[in-house]
Every structure is written in structure tokens, then in C-alpha cells.
Amino acid sequence: MKHLVLSAxxxxxxxxxxxxxxxxxxxxxxxxxxxxxxxxxxKPGMIEVREFFWYGCPHCYRxxxxxxxxxxxxxxxxxxxxxxxxxxxxxxxxxxxYYAVDLMGLTNKVHKPLFDAIHQKNQRLFDQKSLANxxxxxxxxxxxxxxxFNSFAVSGKIAQSKQLAQAYQLDGVPALVVNGKYVVKGEDxxxxxxxxxxxxxxxxxxxxxxxxxx
Numbered sequence: 767m768k769h770l771v772l773s774a775x776x777x778x779x780x781x782x783x784x785x786x787x788x789x790x791x792x793x794x795x796x797x798x799x800x801x802x803x804x805x806x807x808x809k810p811g812m813i814e815v816r817e818f819f820w821y822g823c824p825h826c827y828r829x830x831x832x833x834x835x836x837x838x839x840x841x842x843x844x845x846x847x848x849x850x851x852x853x854x855x856x857x858x859x860x861x862x863x864y865y866a867v868d869l870m871g872l873t874n875k876v877h878k879p880l881f882d883a884i885h886q887k888n889q890r891l892f893d894q895k896s897l898a899n900x901x902x903x904x905x906x907x908x909x910x911x912x913x914x915f916n917s918f919a920v921s922g923k924i925a926q927s928k929q930l931a932q933a934y935q936l937d938g939v940p941a942l943v944v945n946g947k948y949v950v951k952g953e954d955x956x957x958x959x960x961x962x963x964x965x966x967x968x969x970x971x972x973x974x975x976x977x978x979x980x
Contacts, residue, residue, distance in 0.1 A: 792960050798950045805933050805946035812845040813968050815961060816943045818927075818936060820851050821860045822892060825953040826940040827885045830878070836958050844965065848873075851939050852927045856892050863897040865923040866914035867906060876904045944968065 794800050807814040817833060819826040837846060848868075850861035867873055883889045883900060891900050894915050902908045914920055934943050942950045942957060944964040950957055 792963050797956075797960050798944075798948045798964065799935075801934060801943075801947055801949065803933070805930065805943075807845070807946050808847055809845045812843050813945050813965055814845045814847060814943075815840075815945075815965070816847045816849055816930070818849050818851045818931060818934075818939050818941045818943070820857045820939050821864075821880055821884055822856070823939050824885060827881050828953040829940045829957060830881055832955055832958050834878070836961070841965075849927045849930060851931055851936070852924050853931055853936070853939075858924060859893050859897070860891075861924055861927060862915050862920050863894070863901070863911075865920045866911050866917075867901060869914055869919060870906065870910060872901075872904070872906055876901055876906065879904060 792798060819829075840846065848864070850857070850864040852858040852861040864873070867876055880891060880900065884891055889896075889900070891897055894912065898906075898908045898911050898915075901911055930943075934941070934946075934949055936949070938951075940951065940953065940957075942961055944950065944961055945968050947968070948964045950960045950964070952960075
């Protein structure tokens with residue numbers, strides 16, 4: 767009789783576990799990491815998705831089309847932020863180039879072409895001079911670019927990128943951080959699926975009614 771009771775309990779536990787897994791398609795610690803110390807978002811009231819990347823990273827390049835497709839249809843209340851990683855001197859050169867162009871409002875014009883030039887044409891665009899020459903071909907004023915490259919404004923962005931990468935305990939790229947709470951890594955469509963899942967998870971937290979005052 768005891769064996770029958772234990773067997774029934776085991777089946778019940780397994781069934782409940784199966785239901786839980788069915789309800790939660792993605793699992794913390796496997797599909798994404800939960801940060802022990804959540805970071806602040808750039809625009810309070812909006813759910814933030816922050817992408818850390820490096821132009822020379824093949825995994826980032828493979829992920830880019832999925833990110834671009836998601837951006838084309840993302841909800842208006844999602845604040846997407848690109849943070850070029852500056853975790854070593856070479857990456858920092860590309861990050862400085864990114865921020866210099868971004869402060870000129872030309873990121874969308876050159877973002878994909880730079881990725882393509884590096885990964886399809888094998889161009890080594892990892893320093894200030896080569897980046898200035900490349901961007902000039904897309905209408906970026908090289909004098910303004912060079913003036914911005916080591917400017918106070920760009921250096922401030924670099925410092926923020928480094929600080930956030932450390933705070934989010936990143937050891938590589940690509941990495942997408944959802945609302946300063948969750949880190950998602952990978953290079954395929956699943957990354958976007960997990961990000962959407964976490965966005966919905968955050969929406970549920972926002973919509974949850976506050977406990978009634980006693």
C-alpha cells in the first residue's frame with residue numbers, strides 16, 4: 767500500500783512539474799540569467815532591451831538580422847538601446863566609432879554596412895583611421911568624426927558601457943539585457959523569443975495591482 771501511495775505521489779509531482787514546464791517555455795539559469803542586482807533603466811516607465819555587441823564578433827553578426835526584424839515590429843513602449851561593448855582595447859575602438867557616428871545621428875545609415883564590410887568583405891575596420899575612411903564613404907564628415915572619436919561625450923558613453931557590462935557580469939557578446947534584470951545570450955531566433963517572453967513577464971509585473979492598504 768505504501769508503495770502505491772508513493773507511486774501516486776511521484777506521478778502527481780511529475781504531472782505538476784510537466785504543467786509548470788508547459789506554462790514556462792523558458793527557464794532561468796538555462797535560457798536566460800537572472801541578475802542578482804538589477805540595474806537602472808534609461809527611461810523609467812518603459813521596458814528596456816539593451817544589446818551589447820562588437821562589430822567584429824561573428825555571433826553578433828549572425829544575431830543582427832533577428833534583432834533588425836524584431837526592431838521593425840517592436841511595441842512602442844519598448845526602449846531599445848545599443849551598447850557597443852568596450853571590454854578590451856580593440857572593442858573600444860569600434861565602440862568609440864559607433865558613439866561618434868551615433869552622436870551625429872547617422873547610426874542607422876552605417877550600422878549594417880559596417881557589419882557587412884567586416885564579415886562579408888573581410889575588411890579590418892578596428893581602428894580610428896580605418897573607421898573614419900569607411901564612414902566617409904557613407905557621407906560621414908571625417909573631420910567631425912575624428913573630433914568626436916576621443917571627445918568627452920564619447921568617452922562618457924564608453925565609461926557607461928564598461929560600467930554596465932561589469933554590473934551585468936558580462937563575459938562576452940552578444941548579450942541582450944531585458945529591463946536591467948535578465949541577460950539573454952545566443953545568436954539565433956531563440957534569443958528574440960526569450961526576450962519577448964521576458965518582456966511579457968515584465969509587463970505582468972507592471973500590471974499586477976498593488977496590495978491594498980490595511
